Amino acid sequence: MTAQSAAGADLIATTLRVLIPVALALVAGGLILLALGKDPLGYYGFVVQRSLLRWGGAQETLTRMAPLLLIAAGLIVAFRAGIWNLGGDGQFLLAAVTSAALAPALIGFLPRGPTLVVCMIMGCVVGALWSLIPALLKARYGVNEIITTLMMSFLGVSLSNVLIKLVLRDPDTTVPQTRSLAVDDRLPRLFGTSIHCGLLLAVVAVILTHLMMTQTAFGLRLQVLGANRAAAVHAGLRVERLTIVAFALSAGLIGLAGAVEVLGVWGTVRADWNPAFGLLVVPLVFLARFNGYAVIGFTLFFSALMVGGESAARRVGVPQHYVLVLVALLLLFLALTEYLDQSRRKTSPPES
Amino acid sequence: MAALRHITKRFPGITALDRVSLEFRPGEIHVLLGENGAGKSTLVSLLAGMQQPDEGEILIGGAPAVIDSPRRSMDLGIGSVFQRVLLVPSLTVIENLMLGGSWLKTLARAAALRRFEELSALLGIRIDPGAPLSGLSLGEQQQVEIMRALWRDEKLLLLDEPTSMLTPQGVADLGRMMRRLRDKGVALILITHKLLEAFAFGDRISVLRLGAVAGDIGPERLSTMSEAERTETVIRMMFGGEAGMAAAAERGHEDELAILLGRKLRRANTVDRSKPSTLAARALSTAPDFAETPLREVSFELWAGEVLGIAGVDGNGQKHLAEALAGQRPVRHGRIELGVTDITRGRVPQRRQRGVRYVTDDRLGEGTVGTFSVATNLVLKEIGVFPYWRRGISNWPLIYRSAREQIERNDIRTPSELTPVGKLSGGNVQKVLLARELDADANVAILNKPTYGLDLHNQRLALDWIVAAAARGVAVIVISTDLDELLEISDRIGVMFQGHLAGIVDNDDGAADKIRRLMTGAAAA
Numbered sequence: 001m002t003a004q005s006a007a008g009a010d011l012i013a014t015t016l017r018v019l020i021p022v023a024l025a026l027v028a029g030g031l032i033l034l035a036l037g038k039d040p041l042g043y044y045g046f047v048v049q050r051s052l053l054r055w056g057g058a059q060e061t062l063t064r065m066a067p068l069l070l071i072a073a074g075l076i077v078a079f080r081a082g083i084w085n086l087g088g089d090g091q092f093l094l095a096a097v098t099s100a101a102l103a104p105a106l107i108g109f110l111p112r113g114p115t116l117v118v119c120m121i122m123g124c125v126v127g128a129l130w131s132l133i134p135a136l137l138k139a140r141y142g143v144n145e146i147i148t149t150l151m152m153s154f155l156g157v158s159l160s161n162v163l164i165k166l167v168l169r170d171p172d173t174t175v176p177q178t179r180s181l182a183v184d185d186r187l188p189r190l191f192g193t194s195i196h197c198g199l200l201l202a203v204v205a206v207i208l209t210h211l212m213m214t215q216t217a218f219g220l221r222l223q224v225l226g227a228n229r230a231a232a233v234h235a236g237l238r239v240e241r242l243t244i245v246a247f248a249l250s251a252g253l254i255g256l257a258g259a260v261e262v263l264g265v266w267g268t269v270r271a272d273w274n275p276a277f278g279l280l281v282v283p284l285v286f287l288a289r290f291n292g293y294a295v296i297g298f299t300l301f302f303s304a305l306m307v308g309g310e311s312a313a314r315r316v317g318v319p320q321h322y323v324l325v326l327v328a329l330l331l332l333f334l335a336l337t338e339y340l341d342q343s344r345r346k347t348s349p350p351e352s
Numbered sequence: 353m354a355a356l357r358h359i360t361k362r363f364p365g366i367t368a369l370d371r372v373s374l375e376f377r378p379g380e381i382h383v384l385l386g387e388n389g390a391g392k393s394t395l396v397s398l399l400a401g402m403q404q405p406d407e408g409e410i411l412i413g414g415a416p417a418v419i420d421s422p423r424r425s426m427d428l429g430i431g432s433v434f435q436r437v438l439l440v441p442s443l444t445v446i447e448n449l450m451l452g453g454s455w456l457k458t459l460a461r462a463a464a465l466r467r468f469e470e471l472s473a474l475l476g477i478r479i480d481p482g483a484p485l486s487g488l489s490l491g492e493q494q495q496v497e498i499m500r501a502l503w504r505d506e507k508l509l510l511l512d513e514p515t516s517m518l519t520p521q522g523v524a525d526l527g528r529m530m531r532r533l534r535d536k537g538v539a540l541i542l543i544t545h546k547l548l549e550a551f552a553f554g555d556r557i558s559v560l561r562l563g564a565v566a567g568d569i570g571p572e573r574l575s576t577m578s579e580a581e582r583t584e585t586v587i588r589m590m591f592g593g594e595a596g597m598a599a600a601a602e603r604g605h606e607d608e609l610a611i612l613l614g615r616k617l618r619r620a621n622t623v624d625r626s627k628p629s630t631l632a633a634r635a636l637s638t639a640p641d642f643a644e645t646p647l648r649e650v651s652f653e654l655w656a657g658e659v660l661g662i663a664g665v666d667g668n669g670q671k672h673l674a675e676a677l678a679g680q681r682p683v684r685h686g687r688i689e690l691g692v693t694d695i696t697r698g699r700v701p702q703r704r705q706r707g708v709r710y711v712t713d714d715r716l717g718e719g720t721v722g723t724f725s726v727a728t729n730l731v732l733k734e735i736g737v738f739p740y741w742r743r744g745i746s747n748w749p750l751i752y753r754s755a756r757e758q759i760e761r762n763d764i765r766t767p768s769e770l771t772p773v774g775k776l777s778g779g780n781v782q783k784v785l786l787a788r789e790l791d792a793d794a795n796v797a798i799l800n801k802p803t804y805g806l807d808l809h810n811q812r813l814a815l816d817w818i819v820a821a822a823a824r825g826v827a828v829i830v831i832s833t834d835l836d837e838l839l840e841i842s843d844r845i846g847v848m849f850q851g852h853l854a855g856i857v858d859n860d861d862g863a864a865d866k867i868r869r870l871m872t873g874a875a876a877a
Contacts, residue, residue: 217736217744223724224732230718233680234710235733236700 017341018287018294021333022301028333029326033318043316047308057307059194064303066264067092067257069202071281072288072295073209074253080213080290081246082226083138087149088254088278090156091130093269095123095255096262097160097178100269101168103262104179112185120259127255128248130156135247139240145247157274164271176271187264196264203296205253210292222246254278280324283331302327353378353539354399354430354508359408361394368394370563371408376508380571381530381540383554385547385586387807390560392543396512399541400432401425413507431501432510437493439485445496446481449503471499474506474536475529490666491522498529508539515549520868527553545808551582559589566590622657623843628691629653630827631677631796636686638672645669647676648851649686654796654827659818661842661859662831663867669851670831671713674800677829678710679703690796704733707795713804713831715781722774726766727755729773730788762787779810786814790821797821800831815841839864849873 030040051057071088078085099119106115134148170179187196213219225232225242232239257277262269284302288294302323309323354376361369369391376382386392397403398410401419409416412428419425425432439448450464468481477495485493494514501509511530515523530540530553542553550557557574559566567589574582631654640646647669654660662670675681677688679700687696695703712719720729731740731751740751755769764783766776773784782802790797799818803811819841822828832838838845839859846856847870854870857863 215746215748217741217746220728220735220746224721224735227723228718228721230714231721231732234700234712234718235735236679236704237735238699 017337018334021330021337024333025326025329028329029322032325033322036318038316038318043312043318046312046316047305049308050311051304051306051308056194057311061300061303061307062195062199063265064307065299066196066198066202067261067275067277068281068284068299068303069199069206069296070257070260071254071277072285072299073202073206073292074250074257075281075285076206076209076213076290076292076295077222077253078246078250079285080219080226081222081242082229083243083246083250084146085131085134085149085247085250085254086146086279086282087131087134087151087153087156087251088281089274089276090153090160090278091127091251091254092258092261092278093160093274094130094156094258095127096258097163097168097269098126099123099259100178100181100262100267101163103181103185103267107181107185115185116187116263119263120256123255123259124252125255127258128252130255131247131251132244135244138247139243153278160269161271164269170268178268181263181267183267186267187260196260198260198264201260202257205256206292206296209253213290213292280327283327287330287334353413355411356395356398357409357411359395359398359405359410361398361403361405367563369398369405372560372563372565373408374558374565376539376541377556378507378537378539379534380555381534381542381553383542383544383550383557384560385544385550385557385590386560386566387545387590391563392545392560393512394563395560396432396434396510396543399425399430399508399510401430426504429505429507430510431498431504431506431508433494433497433501433512433514435513437490437497439493439496439500441486442484444482444484445479445488448485448496449481449500467503468499471502474502474532475499476532477525477529489522491518491525494518494522494526495529502533502538506533506536506538508541509533510541510543512543513545514542515544515546521872523549547583547586550586551579557586559586561590623655624657625655627655630656630691632687632689633677634687634689636673636676636688637684638676638681639684641672644672645851646684647672650851650853651686652846652853652856654829656825656827657822658844659822659828659830659842660856661838661845662829662848663835663838663845664833664848664854664871666833668848670800670848672851673848674710674712674798674829674831677796677798678708680710700733707793709789709791709794709797711782711785711789711797711799711802713801715778715785716774719785720773720781723772725755725770726759726764726773726776726784727752727769729784730755730758733788758787779806779813782806782810782814786817790817790826794821794826796827796829798829798831801833802830803832803834803837811837835864835867847871 026044030044033040033043049057051061071092074088075085099122102122103115103119106118110118130152131149134143134145134152137143137148138145164178165176168178169176187198189195190197190200213223221232221237221242224235224237225239225246229239232242261275280302281299284298285295288298305323305326309318309320312318313320356372356374359369359372360367372391372395374382374384384392384395394403398405399419401422401424404418404420410419411417412430417428419428419430422432440451443451446461446464446468449468450461465481472478475495475498479488479492479495485496488496498509498511514526518526530542534540534555542549544550555571555574557569559568567585569577569582569585577585633650633652636647636650638646645668650669650673652660662673664670672681676683679695679698679702683696687694689695690703690706690708693706695706695708698706716722721732724732728751731737731754734740736744740747740754752769758764759766759769762783764776764787765780773781776784786802789799797818802814802818806814815837818828818830830838830841842859844856844858845863845867847854847867849870850873854873855866857866857870
């Protein structure tokens with residue numbers, strides 16, 4: 001077999017390993033819909049129609065991808081380095097509040113471009129800062145970061161609300177929220193659509209992250225750290241420093257997602273607003289096996305489900321959370337396919 | 353007591369056992385001898401209930417038995433003791449022994465203690481049942497393993513390479529225990545690849561070769577043979593008769609035969625100690641870490657082209673010595689000098705740049721990243737270094753090309769340079785490590801148990817690498833628990849005892865006795 005046809009066969013096998021679970025998840029999800037007395041084909045048809053086929057819906061789907069992709073980029077960095085940063089929501093929200101507070105204040109002194117750039121940078125910085133405590137605890141004392149990032153996430157979400165309600169509140173509104181950034185001052189739209197340029201930024205960020213992880217010495221160091229910490233020590237890597245940098249990069253990208261969502265879509269943050277994207281993206285990143293290109297596809301799929309599912313909730317009467325059921329089923333079937341595939345070629349004699 | 357009838361077990365690509373028939377009798381120590389890969393471990397896993405035979409049947413007490421789980425194996429009166437200790441270190445001896453009980457019943461400590469006394473008398477050993485397991489020596493832990501294996505019933509005891517981690521004294525104790533059990537009518541199966549053990553303990557010796565029984569020497573014949581006759585007969589079986597012996601010699605396997613027949617010093621002592629030393633440790637101490645023994649004021653000098661063996665019972669500070677010298681463990685007091693340079697504060701990359709190399713004994717645990725390719729593992733300690741990386745960007749084509757060259761040059765058996773290193777056999781993983789560490793720029797090399805877990809052929813290769821490196825002028829430290837191996841390749845041998853370097857002896861006649869004394873903590877003679 002030539003290298004090329006082997007690579008081709010590989011690609012087909014990989015694609016099948018993704019498509020089969022997707023199909024199975026849709027079928028199993030359909031059965032659940034049937035059990036609920038809904039028409040599955042009608043539901044799926046509606047979702048596709050609403051989120052992809054209709055131009056307005058498609059724009060909404062693509063816009064939704066921007067924060068998800070940036071979060072995915074952040075999670076890929078962390079997960080590949082063996083760091084389970086589950087504090088995305090806190091990092092996201094604090095960065096969102098920071099940029100929402102800064103942008104209307106800065107726009108008076110600075111032109112639109114620099115204002116947006118400063119806000120995005122500050123989003124990154126705040127996100128990264130919020131990961132510092134878990135990072136130090138993990139690097140110095142080996143404290144489990146799943147616990148610490150989750151705890152910091154709750155604190156971050158609460159702190160955001162406190163800031164909005166007590167400090168940053170716009171006196172002109174009845175509902176507590178930050179001062180709004182005028183629509184014309186938000187992130188520029190792409191080619192006369194309603195999609196803001198954050199999507200472009202996000203796609204570039206995911207691709208750059210992927211290239212960084214696979215094509216640079218730094219990325220390989222992070223991967224060694226993630227795959228075998230003892231080997232990282234053995235090879236003389238600066239494990240503590242790498243851990244902290246990986247945390248900062250991860251949380252910084254997630255912070256950028258928060259800034260982009262505010263600067264591109266909302267222009268303000270209302271109290272108690274929490275889209276909880278941070279945890280939603282985790283399964284997508286696993287589905288994509290930490291691969292940057294694959295994550296773009298899964299994010300598109302998920303955004304479409306979300307956008308379609310939201311209107312389906314109103315029009316077809318299937319709860320919006322059904323989308324999460326589908327993602328869960330997808331994960332289950334992916335794991336199952338993987339397991340069957342492994343046991344099919346499981347083979348080696350016992351160690352001698 | 354137990355018998356195998358025409359047992360065949362296949363794995364994809366190989367037939368691990370090919371119509372093997374064996375009979376294990378009560379009151380007999382039956383040695384199964386064979387190289388790694390001869391099928392010994394597969395046989396063990398069949399009897400222990402971890403694998404099922406593809407063909408043939410196992411008879412227990414004359415009746416066919418299906419051993420489909422380790423629990424079933426125990427129910428049938430088969431007790432297994434594996435190479436590694438499979439007990440819980442934080443529990444006491446008696447708690448460990450009660451673990452196998454039914455989990456619906458409350459723990460019957462009194463009954464357990466009675467059984468403990470019974471077995472202690474049977475084995476002729478004394479261990480405090482209330483002592484935490486982690487406080488026991490490896491030999492004592494193994495005695496507890498044997499008790500656990502006999503806990504339910506004392507019909508058949510299976511010992512898989514039980515001596516691999518014991519001191520000479522521990523081996524002697526084990527031998528005495530096995531004979532006591534045999535005299536009480538227990539059927540014992542001893543699996544080993546060491547010829548001398550087979551002769552010392554075996555009533556009956558069966559030789560496995562390539563998954564088949566190559567020969568069988570019963571007690572009557574064994575007792576009438578002289579040592580030389582036994583050796584010759586067994587070796588002939590292991591290598592497949594006269595033709596096999598000739599072929600083995602032709603393939604350059606005399607060295608493997610030499611390993612089986614006992615070793616002798618292979619290196620002329622030509623180290624020039626009038627020059628300044630290459631590496632010097634000055635009163636080196638490390639901080640204790642969990643249960644590991646730290647270094648205490650270890651000092652020695654090492655010259656170019658010299659092999660310094662480090663002997664000692666496992667866990668006497670050898671690991672800390674290797675790690676401190678390699679730069680992956682901080683030094684608390686003392687200094688390390690490389691030539692005239694103080695490298696005590698240098699980290700692994702700086703030391704590596706100066707030619708310090710470390711082959712760890714934990715090949716998959718820390719030496720390599722199992723899920724990464726062979727190629728990546730070959731450059732694992734060079735990440736970011738020119739020419740494989742330019743300004744931080746990976747030059748994968750170059751990394752792969754260089755990996756292919758090294759695979760070719762060092763005869764690493766792998767489907768390709770992209771194969772995950774974890775899929776290679778132990779010998780080939782070690783070749784990857786040796787290729788990475790004993791490269792042309794090596795200056796000082798520390799090797800921790802370089803032959804541990806390898807088959808004869810790969811043991812030989814690893815020792816050859818070391819000898820060749822020393823001949824090139826590398827200053828070599830070899831840490832090993834296998835004294836024969838150290839006597840074979842070392843110029844001098846140091847002994848670690850409780851974190852101290854108890855002494856360094858020249859490798860000449862009588863070295864072995866001095867070293868054994870030092871290993872037990874007796875002051876240097």
